[in-house]
Amino acid sequence: MSYWNRGAGGRVINVLVVGCGNVSGIHLENLAVAAGARVVGVADVCEAAARGRAEQFGVERWVVDYRDMVQDPSVDAVFVLTPPASHAEIAIAALRAGKHVFCEKPLAMTSTECAAVVEAASNSGCVFLLGYPMRHSVDALRLKETILSGAIGRPVCYRDVWALSRGSPSPAIHDAAQGGGVLFEHSHWLDFVASIFGNVRRVQAFACRLKRPASATQAVDTFAAILHFESGDVALWSESWAARGGGWDPLGIGRMVRPTLDVIGPQGSLHFPAPDGAQVLSLHAACEHAAPPLAEWSWETDWGVNREAYRLEVEHFLACVRGAASPCCSALDGWRAIRLVEAILESSRTEKAVAVNPRRKSRARKKR
Numbered sequence: 001m002s003y004w005n006r007g008a009g010g011r012v013i014n015v016l017v018v019g020c021g022n023v024s025g026i027h028l029e030n031l032a033v034a035a036g037a038r039v040v041g042v043a044d045v046c047e048a049a050a051r052g053r054a055e056q057f058g059v060e061r062w063v064v065d066y067r068d069m070v071q072d073p074s075v076d077a078v079f080v081l082t083p084p085a086s087h088a089e090i091a092i093a094a095l096r097a098g099k100h101v102f103c104e105k106p107l108a109m110t111s112t113e114c115a116a117v118v119e120a121a122s123n124s125g126c127v128f129l130l131g132y133p134m135r136h137s138v139d140a141l142r143l144k145e146t147i148l149s150g151a152i153g154r155p156v157c158y159r160d161v162w163a164l165s166r167g168s169p170s171p172a173i174h175d176a177a178q179g180g181g182v183l184f185e186h187s188h189w190l191d192f193v194a195s196i197f198g199n200v201r202r203v204q205a206f207a208c209r210l211k212r213p214a215s216a217t218q219a220v221d222t223f224a225a226i227l228h229f230e231s232g233d234v235a236l237w238s239e240s241w242a243a244r245g246g247g248w249d250p251l252g253i254g255r256m257v258r259p260t261l262d263v264i265g266p267q268g269s270l271h272f273p274a275p276d277g278a279q280v281l282s283l284h285a286a287c288e289h290a291a292p293p294l295a296e297w298s299w300e301t302d303w304g305v306n307r308e309a310y311r312l313e314v315e316h317f318l319a320c321v322r323g324a325a326s327p328c329c330s331a332l333d334g335w336r337a338i339r340l341v342e343a344i345l346e347s348s349r350t351e352k353a354v355a356v357n358p359r360r361k362s363r364a365r366k367k368r
């Protein structure tokens with residue numbers, strides 16, 4: 001039950017949606033059913049997209065330039081749903097206008113842009129929530145809680161393989177200047193593992209473009225990365241948009257590369273799919289021979305995000321605006337994910353391990 005329905009009171013939150021592409025459909029649907037929220041405007045540089053979404057969701061006003069509405073006193077909050085290259089500009093304009101902001105991932109394309117959003121968010125006194133839906137997905141959260149509960153011991157080796165034949169349907173994603181490719185698009189994973197294990201100490205990676213024809217993408221489409229955390233945990237991630245495969249549903253897009261998740265600890269392990277191939281997350285005790293799982297949980301999609309997560313994300317944002325919750329994913333979290341993307345690209349370019357968040361020497365000296 002939403003905060004609003006619990007009778008917490010307060011006035012309706014008026015929302016401006018900027019960017020009327022693919023993902024706007026999900027957010028507009030969820031805003032339409034959220035209690036106490038009303039979409040008062042939609043904006044898109046493409047007139048047909050803005051008008052189309054306004055007609056589809058019965059929104060009174062549409063504009064092609066978000067600046068025509070972002071200062072409007074009737075707007076309380078702005079949803080930034082454009083390609084990543086424009087996130088920083090739009091989010092900062094909205095925060096400076098005193099609007100609460102929900103911004104789709106990734107936060108921005110560079111650490112420098114991320115730093116500017118972090119500063120604008122902290123100066124504004126407004127709510128800023130970054131949209132990484134794994135933070136709201138029951139499947140991903142159960143995985144996180146099980147690891148943190150100590151059920152499989154620590155440190156763990158967390159390894160994950162994702163594969164998609166087509167990548168995102170958004171054309172901008174394949175443009176290195178607009179979207180930045182698979183690493184930026186699926187920085188979901190980087191944010192999620194950092195939310196479990198904390199600061200990364202060192203990154204080793206390789207990244208390249210394998211998709212043919214070469215015109216299919218101008219951005220990185222394939223990579224493998226190893227993250228060493230200060231906690232001692234290690235996470236390995238590999239993804240390719242060049243391989244055939246499209247997630248769990250083999251009848252959907254056609255899955256040739258199996259999504260694989262294994263979290264191996266000294267006292268047990270977690271697996272998706274289960275060792276017998278079933279579409280469940282299974283928990284096993286460390287033992288010499290095969291034994292039945294200690295527990296099994298449903299697991300909706302290959303990457304652990306339930307569709308319901310997007311509705312919960314919108315509800316969480318509205319609760320934050322009403323002061324009933326604090327954003328679970330901040331601009332600082334978004335900055336951390338982009339620093340990891342940059343470290344992966346640097347490690348791939350230099351063929352060397354890259355130090356991240358190095359401990360400050362002065363602090364180390366003080367301790368001594």
Ligand SMILES: NC(=O)c1ccc[n+]([C@@H]2O[C@H](COP(=O)([O-])OP(=O)(O)OC[C@H]3O[C@@H](n4cnc5c(N)ncnc54)[C@H](O)[C@@H]3O)[C@@H](O)[C@H]2O)c1
Pocket residue numbers: 018019020021022023024043044045046049064066081082083084086104105106131132133168169170171172185
């Ligand atoms: N959380 C998720 O699971 C998820 C899923 C898909 C996309 N996304 C993210 O959402 C964002 C949008 O993705 P998409 O797939 O909807 O992209 P899209 O290309 O389908 O749509 C983007 C829209 O933004 C418009 N646009 C571009 N620049 C603009 C500007 N300056 N002002 C106003 N409108 C502008 C474009 O005309 C287009 O209609 C991306 O950051 C993407 O990473 C997140």
